[in-house]
Amino acid sequence: METIIFTVLVLSSMGVLLAVILYFVAQKFKVFEDPRIDEVAEILPGANCGGCGYAGCRAFAEALVKNDDISTLLCPVGGSSVMNKAAEHLGKTAAVKDPLIAVVRCSGSCEARPRTNLFEGAKSCAVMSTTYSGDTGCSFGCLGQGDCVVACTFDAIYINPETLLPEVDEEKCTACGSCVKVCPKFIIELRKKGPKNRRIYVSCVNKDKGGVARKSCGAACIGCIKCQKVCAFDAITIASNLAYIDNTKCRLCRKCVTECPTNAIRELNFPPKKQEVKSE
């Protein structure tokens, strides 16, 4: 009996003593963390894609809480709805930003751009581009090994088995930009999603002279400046034989699309054009 009482006494007094020590140690080494960080992290999508430029959603939440001005920060996955929610929670204002989407600027399908050789090396665009210019005549275009597909954490990009070009799933793409970073040919660009998902872009990155570009790919931009001439809003610039449409200036009038002789300018999600009645 005595042994039991002795044991209980010793153990409980040890417990109390250690609890007191622990209490003071905890006070001494206390780290204050803003509880809002966890709250904001709850609001964020939790995809940890790194599209915001931070290591993950929690790091981004920390940045949102710590910075007074959050107008430069954006969660591309959540878009403005999530940003507004987070900003409201913190009593700050988020900048209004148009939703973006990844576009693949290459139209070199198997038909337009015949394969000139066979690549049997490692299935990776990065490896292929360090080895040589590619398996077609065009040294700028898509290599089709699918590094962007591997990089996408949202399963939003896939290789079309017919054209062997990557295609973006508009529903799933969050514009996190990981495909943009991984493409060794710099083909993928983040552009404004546009009203009703309508957008126009030059689907080519070939900087060769017109003749050379045309010879290697039927759908290449040949830098003929026809689109630049027809554009009423100065949205098109031509640099080193390649047209580029500035999507902040473009008003989606679609004049350039019909003007382009090689169909290198693409329109997406537009209703089919009405047949123009020619007045004679």
Added chain:
Amino acid sequence: MKIKTFKHGGIHPYDNKISAESTIETVAPEGVMQIFLSQHIGAPAAPVVAKGDKVKVGQLIAKATGFVSANIHSSVSGTVTNIDLVADHLGIKKEAITIKVEGDEWLDDIDRSDDIVKEIKLSAEEIVKKVADSGLVGLGGAAFPSHVKLSVPPGKKAEYLIINAAECEPYLTSDYRLMMEHTEELMIGVQILKKAIGVPVAYIGVEVNKPKAIEKLNSLRSGYEGIEIVPLKKKYPQGGEKQLIKAVTNREVPSGGLPIDVGAIVHNVGTTFSVYEAVQKNKPLIDNVVTVTGKDISVQRNLLVRVGAPVSRLLEIAGGIPESTGKVIFGGPMMGKAASNPNAPTQKSTSAVLLMLDGESHRGKPSPCVRCSRCVSACPMNLEPYLLKRLSERKLFEESEKNSAHDCIECGCCAYSCPANIPLLDYIRLSKTEVLKMKRNRK
């Protein structure tokens, strides 16, 4: 006679030197030549001629920009028709000078006679300057400007001059033909190099699968002072710079270091011959021996080709591309690169054009790694290819650096020995490029 070799790794591919007995034939220039401004490691040369200019053979057409760079000379006489981007054999567009060939008019101060000039008149400094002026680059493959190698940095001392005559790469015979046909010139070339860097003895390393060359070199050696012939075991990559140094001197070049760090300077046979021509004959580097070979080619060729000649012409001389060809390779089967553009012009460092049979040119289907570690035993640089491949696949380039991906010499032994057909070198080459990029950015 002790046969030397390097210790770790290496493979034994069948040597296939089927063009070994074809004597060197000269290809007369004709048509249009395209001469790249960047045929060497380092900064591209800057053109000093303009469109429409008339040039003669041996005339300087592009000047080196910086120390690690090389002059480019016209290999033909004619008119400059264009200075524009031209696709090389890998399809990569590089700046090139296009010259339309008109006649064959040489600069007057180039000695074109066959006389062998033995007496070395120039001093050591003058030799290095001459080598730099003549646009000499290493003809072993890497095309590193030769004068850089000859200029020993302060604080370092050259103790060994090694002439790389191993020619361990299968199929290639251009160096062998030079040794057989221009032995005397080579010996003088070695003397010039010895004088330039101030060493008493030079070692010529030859693989034992070339007994005739060893015999020939030995028979002429007595006429010259301080030349040792070192027979080397037939093993690939015996002619790798670091492997050759290990074999001859038993010294190991440190990771990330240069041969001069262990007191060695290595020059290729082709380069040595060009040094002779530049110093004794005043002839800049405008031509080199290119082996045109393949199992189904009707006549095997070793051709003396002017730099910038279209490869299609060389193939024409060799009787066209046979039906059975699977791929055209610039260089040998181990380190050469498959050409996606067989119309590309030759460069200073083009050592061979190889037509591989279709049956031999395809890679097997890769299957998962079975951890047999054959790649580790085969790697002559003591690397772990399977690990580097995995790191590269996951884009862990900092980790690759810790595992010395930048020390890879791209010899291809790992991929050759892999029973699972894994394209190890493809991935390691990617790591190597990325690691070197990281190192450069850190400076």
